[in-house]
Amino acid sequence: MPSLRIRLFQKADFVFADSLRALAGWNQTPDDWLRFLNHQPDGCFIAEWDGQPVGTATTTIYEDKVAWIGMVLVHPNAQRRGIGRALLEHCIAFLKPRVGCIKLDATPLGKTLYATLGFKDEWTLRRWESSYVELPTNPMSFCVRPWRDADVEAMRVLDAEAFGVARWSMVDRLTRQRSRWHVHETVKKRVVSFGVMRKGARAHYLGPVVANSIAAAGPLIKTLVLALPNEPIFWDIPDANTGAVELAQRLGFQPQRPLIRMFLGENKWPGDPQKIFALAGPEIG
Numbered sequence: 001m002p003s004l005r006i007r008l009f010q011k012a013d014f015v016f017a018d019s020l021r022a023l024a025g026w027n028q029t030p031d032d033w034l035r036f037l038n039h040q041p042d043g044c045f046i047a048e049w050d051g052q053p054v055g056t057a058t059t060t061i062y063e064d065k066v067a068w069i070g071m072v073l074v075h076p077n078a079q080r081r082g083i084g085r086a087l088l089e090h091c092i093a094f095l096k097p098r099v100g101c102i103k104l105d106a107t108p109l110g111k112t113l114y115a116t117l118g119f120k121d122e123w124t125l126r127r128w129e130s131s132y133v134e135l136p137t138n139p140m141s142f143c144v145r146p147w148r149d150a151d152v153e154a155m156r157v158l159d160a161e162a163f164g165v166a167r168w169s170m171v172d173r174l175t176r177q178r179s180r181w182h183v184h185e186t187v188k189k190r191v192v193s194f195g196v197m198r199k200g201a202r203a204h205y206l207g208p209v210v211a212n213s214i215a216a217a218g219p220l221i222k223t224l225v226l227a228l229p230n231e232p233i234f235w236d237i238p239d240a241n242t243g244a245v246e247l248a249q250r251l252g253f254q255p256q257r258p259l260i261r262m263f264l265g266e267n268k269w270p271g272d273p274q275k276i277f278a279l280a281g282p283e284i285g
């Protein structure tokens with residue numbers, strides 16, 4: 001009888017995990033795997049089939065309230081044997097005593113599996129992609145600048161309002177990867193949005209971008225995007241955030257694929273998709 005075992009992800013698993021990620025055509029980098037492991041060393045898992053690694057899953061806990069499941073990948077030669085389901089059940093068993101709500105952003109294929117485990121739909125989103133950027137007709141805002149330590153408190157507050165729970169330690173880790181990060185401040189020197197652009201395996205990744213309005217987010221997004229003309233960029237946008245969707249279209253982005261945010265448990269900290277102008281990533285929220 002073949003045996004299935006779920007065990008903790010070790011540093012030695014990076015090569016296998018990243019090869020699986022590449023096979024699926026996903027955009028994460030070795031820096032992302034390292035960040036998962038640093039953030040939640042007790043919550044990243046490998047599935048083994050007959051002693052060989054065949055699958056991955058990561059969890060990221062925010063404030064002991066909400067957790068994200070991400071990087072659910074099973075090698076194509078090992079699919080449809082119950083390994084994806086076993087990985088999910090392992091993550092859920094790990095998270096249930098620790099948080100009130102478990103979330104994930106599902107691909108259409110993943111959604112079939114998650115729905116059978118009790119996950120419910122929250123809202124839809126879409127990946128947008130651009131390989132070129134049109135120059136904007138209006139001049140760039142001079143109030144967009146790299147963020148400084150003194151901005152962090154304002155950004156923490158903005159981010160927790162938009163995301164629903166505090167996740168600053170994760171955002172902070174993102175900025176230590178190969179990334180650019182900016183804030184938009186008004187003439188009264190108030191920080192009204194912040195955003196990150198980081199390097200991915202296939203394209204740059206725009207996000208998170210958080211703001212109270214498109215007026216606040218627009219100049220910041222244009223600054224980050226226009227710094228990379230003719231380079232591929234991925235940008236995940238909640239469908240409900242029509243201001244962000246319209247801006248993506250104006251900048252020449254095309255819709256690439258739909259995703260759906262799902263939750264298990266009580267959705268007590270929903271956040272506000274109108275304030276999320278770019279996800280931090282489907283694997284982390």
Ligand SMILES: CC(C)(COP(=O)(O)OP(=O)(O)OC[C@H]1O[C@@H](n2cnc3c(N)ncnc32)[C@H](O)[C@@H]1OP(=O)(O)O)[C@@H](O)C(=O)NCCC(=O)NCCS
Nearest residue numbers: 072073074079080081082083084085106107109110112113
């Ligand atoms: C999605 C994925 C993780 C499923 O892994 P898996 O080990 O094949 O899944 P399981 O064998 O445990 O199947 C569990 C259920 O998922 C659904 N499912 C899995 N593969 C499916 C497929 N190709 N078509 C339709 N349903 C599918 C079925 O409901 C299945 O139950 P069943 O076998 O009783 O019908 C795997 O296909 C994969 O790695 N895909 C590429 C990456 C991806 O999309 N990951 C999900 C990110 S949200």
